[in-house]
Amino acid sequence: MAADPVRLDATTVLDQGWDVDPRVSIRPESFGALLYHFGTRRLSFLKDRRLLDVVQRLPQSATAREACLAVGLSEAELATYGRSLATLVATDMLVARRPSVPGPGDPA
Amino acid sequence: MTTTALPLVEHFALGLDAPICLTWELTYACNLACSHCLSSSGRRDPRELSTDECKAVIDELQRMQVFYVNIGGGEPTVRSDFWELLDYATSHDVGVKFSTNGIKIDAEAARRIAANSYVDVQISIDGATADVNDSVRGEGSFDTAVRALQHLADVGVSPKLSVVCTRYNIPQLDQFKAIADRFGAQLRLTRLRPSGRGADVWDDLHPTQAQQRELYDWLVRNGEGVLTGDSFFHLAAYGESLPGLNLCGAGRVVCLIDPVGDVYACPFAIHDQFLAGNVRSEGGFDRVWRESELFLELREPQSGGTCKSCDQYDACRGGCMAAKFFTGLPLDGPDPECVKGYGEMALSKVTPGAAPKPSLDHSHKGGVRGGPVPLTLTIRRPDKACDENPLTGVQL
Numbered sequence: 372m373a374a375d376p377v378r379l380d381a382t383t384v385l386d387q388g389w390d391v392d393p394r395v396s397i398r399p400e401s402f403g404a405l406l407y408h409f410g411t412r413r414l415s416f417l418k419d420r421r422l423l424d425v426v427q428r429l430p431q432s433a434t435a436r437e438a439c440l441a442v443g444l445s446e447a448e449l450a451t452y453g454r455s456l457a458t459l460v461a462t463d464m465l466v467a468r469r470p471s472v473p474g475p476g477d478p479a
Numbered sequence: 480m481t482t483t484a485l486p487l488v489e490h491f492a493l494g495l496d497a498p499i500c501l502t503w504e505l506t507y508a509c510n511l512a513c514s515h516c517l518s519s520s521g522r523r524d525p526r527e528l529s530t531d532e533c534k535a536v537i538d539e540l541q542r543m544q545v546f547y548v549n550i551g552g553g554e555p556t557v558r559s560d561f562w563e564l565l566d567y568a569t570s571h572d573v574g575v576k577f578s579t580n581g582i583k584i585d586a587e588a589a590r591r592i593a594a595n596s597y598v599d600v601q602i603s604i605d606g607a608t609a610d611v612n613d614s615v616r617g618e619g620s621f622d623t624a625v626r627a628l629q630h631l632a633d634v635g636v637s638p639k640l641s642v643v644c645t646r647y648n649i650p651q652l653d654q655f656k657a658i659a660d661r662f663g664a665q666l667r668l669t670r671l672r673p674s675g676r677g678a679d680v681w682d683d684l685h686p687t688q689a690q691q692r693e694l695y696d697w698l699v700r701n702g703e704g705v706l707t708g709d710s711f712f713h714l715a716a717y718g719e720s721l722p723g724l725n726l727c728g729a730g731r732v733v734c735l736i737d738p739v740g741d742v743y744a745c746p747f748a749i750h751d752q753f754l755a756g757n758v759r760s761e762g763g764f765d766r767v768w769r770e771s772e773l774f775l776e777l778r779e780p781q782s783g784g785t786c787k788s789c790d791q792y793d794a795c796r797g798g799c800m801a802a803k804f805f806t807g808l809p810l811d812g813p814d815p816e817c818v819k820g821y822g823e824m825a826l827s828k829v830t831p832g833a834a835p836k837p838s839l840d841h842s843h844k845g846g847v848r849g850g851p852v853p854l855t856l857t858i859r860r861p862d863k864a865c866d867e868n869p870l871t872g873v874q875l
Contacts, residue, residue, distance in 0.1 A: 396572060398497070398544040402490045405499065407546035409574055409597055414499065414546070416487060 378461050381453025385436040388468035389429050389456070395464050399423060406464055415464055422455055429465070488724060494731045494778035497543040497768060502746040503736045505533070505561070506553040507841035510582050513605075513616045514851045515643065515684060517747055518737070519675040520553040521843035527738040530560040532759070536736065537568050539764050547574030551746070553738065553841075556583035562591060569597040578603060578641060580620060581627025589630040601639040601667065602627050607654035611647050611854070615684070618849030628662040639706065640664040643671050646683070647854055649690040652697050656705070667706040668698070670713075673805040673815070674747040675837050681806070683853070691818060692717065713798035716791035716818045727800055730755065730777035734768070742767045744777060747801035751838045784811025791819060798822075807834030 391397065394410040403417040404426075417423045424442040425435070432438035439452050459465045508523035509516070528536065540548065548568065555561055556579050568575050576599040584592075584600070592600055602624050606612030609621035631638050640659045642648065648655070652668075659666040673681035686694060695714045698705060698721055709723035729745035736742055740758040743749055755774050756767035768774065786797040797803075798814020806815040807829040813821035843850075 396544060396546060398546075400490070400496055402487065405495075405546075407499075407574075409546075409572075412547075412574070412599070418487065 379457050381450050381457055384457045384460055385439070385449060385453045386434055388433050389435055389460070389465040390468050391426060391429065392464060392466050397423070397426065406459075408462070408464060411463055413462055413464075415459065415462055417455075422452060425452060425456070426459070426465075488726060491724065491726060491728070491732050492778075492781075494774070497765075498545050498734055499732050500547045500549060501540075501545060501734050501736060502549045502551060503536075504552050504738050504746070505550055505555040505564070506558050506738050507839075508557050509552060509554040509580075510557065510847075511554065511580055511617050511620055512843050512847045512850045513620075513676070514680050514853065515605075515615055515645075515671060515675075515677040516842075517672060517674040517677050518551075518553065518749055519837055519840045519842050521847075522841045523553075524739055524841060528740050528758075530563065532740070533560070533564050534567055536740075536758055536764060537564070537571050537573055539758075540568075540573050541571040543765055543768075545573060547576060550575055550577035552578075554580055554582060556588075562588075565598060566595070569595055575599070576601060579627070580616070581624045584627035584630055586630050586633070589627075589634045589636060592631065593634040593636050599639065600631065600636065601641045602631075602664070603641045603643075604655075604658075605643050605645060606648050607651035607658060611651065613851070614647070614854045615645065615680075615851050617847065617851045628658075628664065631664075632662045637663045637665065639667045641667045641669065644668055644686060644694060645671055646686050646690060649686050649694055652694070656701070665706060666704075667708065668694075668711075669708050670710040670799070670802075672747040672799065672802050673834075674801055675749065676842065678805050678834065678837070680853075685816065688818075688820070688823075691816060695721075695818075710799075713795045713802075713814045713816055714818060715794040720794065725794070725796070727796065729753075729800055730774040734774075736764065742771070744773060745801060747799070748804065749837055749839060750804065750835060752804070752835070753801075754838075782811060784809070786811070786813055786821075789813075789819065789821070805834055805837075 392408065394408055396407050398405045403419045404423045406415040417426065421442060425438050428438040428441055429435065432441060435456055436449065439449055444452060504518055506523055506527055507520045509520040512521055555577055565575050574597045578601040581602050592598055604612050604621060604624045605615050612621040642655055656666055671677060671685050691714060695717045698707065699719060703722050707721060711721055712725040715721060715725050734742055734744055735746040736758060737749065742755045742758060742764065744753040744755065755771035758764045783792055783797060786792050798817060800810055802815050803810055806826060808815055808825050813825055815822040815826055
């Protein structure tokens with residue numbers, strides 16, 4: 372087994388934009404959802420339906436925080452969901468989107 | 480992660496909307512005649528699914544989002560449409576892991592496997608030396624497997640080396656690991672079940688109580704570096720659980736589709752009592768999975784029966800259904816290899832010859848040239864691929 376992957380903290384994850392890796396298949400189940408990564412052959416679980424809503428919302432959200440708020444999570448719940456998303460990042464289920472905000476060197 | 484009403488393991492015990500993965504035996508035809516073959520394979524069945532029927536099953540698995548199939552047999556690669564079906568599955572979002580004795584894995588096949596990133600291959604050997612292996616799998620089968628491993632290593636494919644643990648190969652565990660390392664393979668150890676022809680040889684081949692302990696200690700020592708398909712959950716009663724969910728997934732998270740399209744609760748339970756339906760029936764596999772009486776019953780909370788009062792019941796959950804059934808033990812009692820010894824006690828009360836026989840037998844009539852010659856004087860024969868529990872290694 373590989374060593375533990377580097378884990379980002381919840382805030383760092385919430386402040387970035389993420390996409391579901393195109394090699395990941397998501398299957399809703401009564402308890403949440405199953406995720407299978409065809410590249411790493413790893414199986415993961417989303418243990419509640421609202422987390423599934425968040426993950427499905429990620430592609431059209433600039434940041435993970437925006438996705439969380441868009442599906443109706445409260446500010447108080449963000450840290451918990453941010454940690455869950457960090458787990459998905461650490462297992463390569465989510466991939467960082469290239470920054471959409473122009474950097475200092477980019478043309479205006 | 481976040482809150483949930485029930486622990487995940489309980490959700491799995493109550494069944495999923497679709498299997499996570501399933502075992503699909505493509506043919507009963509096999510070039511070998513292993514003495515412990517769990518599906519009593521040898522001769523092709525004339526009723527086997529056609530290429531188009533297999534593709535229709537794959538379409539259905541894609542719709543149901545079954546993530547991958549564990550393809551076996553028989554020897555699946557002897558089907559002339561094997562590679563076509565493999566490509567069809569992986570191009571329809573169904574990953575493939577297949578088990579083979581290596582007979583068709585030449586340089587060309589190895590290149591094909593290397594080119595498809597959604598395919599995993601598993602080579603079966605049941606001895607770390609030719610004498611131990613060939614005594615159950617047949618003359619020359621060790622060399623065939625090693626040749627296949629070499630072809631795969633030559634093109635950079637990392638296969639799994641699949642071993643069914645027996646009384647004769649438990650002393651070779653370190654040697655198996657060395658072979659796996661030599662070919663860049665991952666070692667996978669699974670449990671011998673008294674299924675198919677395995678019932679004929681189980682008394683002679685299954686590990687002794689002392690060997691079970693030896694195996695358990697070895698597995699604990701080697702951790703997640705060695706796969707087990709979650710097949711040794713009955714050993715959890717020794718103490719620490721082995722990696723995996725330690726749950727029988729039959730009809731709940733996995734099942735078997737056999738070569739003629741019959742759907743069984745698990746690959747080790749080819750018997751009418753565990754037959755849920757057929758993929759050719761109206762509604763196809765999806766309806767069998769969702770509505771078969773058998774599967775719905777398996778998803779009911781289990782009582783634990785006579786094991787319920789045992790202090791280790793939560794660890795082993797009574798063990799393997801198929802192992803009990805084919806040794807003539809009641810399903811709500813101990814596993815025949817119960818580490819507390821309750822299985823042996825129960826076995827001593829079973830009338831010899833009273834255990835149920837498999838419903839099907841496709842064994843070669845009169846055996847095959849160079850067929851297995853047992854190391855002891857009693858009659859025996861062995862394995863072939865096992866199911867792969869998708870939950871192995873999962874952290875909950």
